[in-house]
Amino acid sequence: MLRQFLRMLAVQTSGEGFTDLTGALNTEIQASGLTLGTATLVCLHTSCSLTINENADPRVLQDLTSFARALVPQEGIVPAGAAGPRQPYRHADEGPDDMPSHIRTALTATSLSLSFQEGSLVLGTWQAVYLWEHRRLGQRRRLSLHLIGS
Numbered sequence: 001m002l003r004q005f006l007r008m009l010a011v012q013t014s015g016e017g018f019t020d021l022t023g024a025l026n027t028e029i030q031a032s033g034l035t036l037g038t039a040t041l042v043c044l045h046t047s048c049s050l051t052i053n054e055n056a057d058p059r060v061l062q063d064l065t066s067f068a069r070a071l072v073p074q075e076g077i078v079p080a081g082a083a084g085p086r087q088p089y090r091h092a093d094e095g096p097d098d099m100p101s102h103i104r105t106a107l108t109a110t111s112l113s114l115s116f117q118e119g120s121l122v123l124g125t126w127q128a129v130y131l132w133e134h135r136r137l138g139q140r141r142r143l144s145l146h147l148i149g150s
Helices: 022-032 056-073 098-107
Strands: 005-013 017-020 035-043 048-054 110-115 125-133 140-149
Touching: 005 022, 005 110, 017 056, 022 035, 022 125, 035 048, 048 056, 048 110, 056 110, 110 140, 125 140
Parallel strands: none
Antiparallel strands: 005 140, 017 125, 035 110, 035 140, 048 125
8 A cells, every 4th residue: 555755844955055865865765664655855945956976976066067067157157159248147035046046946856756665765886866056155955855665
């Protein structure tokens, strides 16, 4: 018989970068009593995202941060073909990192669907689930974890 489990998680980030969620997610799966099923994780914010990535070499996460900064600079948009001056973002209500964070979120993922078995996520040897904070300062983030299984 299938059962469901829904939990709201709070995560404190330390600012731009990655927070490994894998251990906390496995703890919630084990607490649910479910051993086999699907976990749907949703980030309830528009300036951070979720990713499955390398968990062994921290340089991977550093390079991802550098790439995101280069792809979506905080200073504004360079016109296509680099003709003309950089255009500042129109939306900066919460500071200069506000709009770049929204763009980075739009280019990544705000939800993940993962299998779990024997009370743990099914991940590759070098994989972890991360919350990718796009804001410069630490934030308190909320996530929805919905488990369906037996």
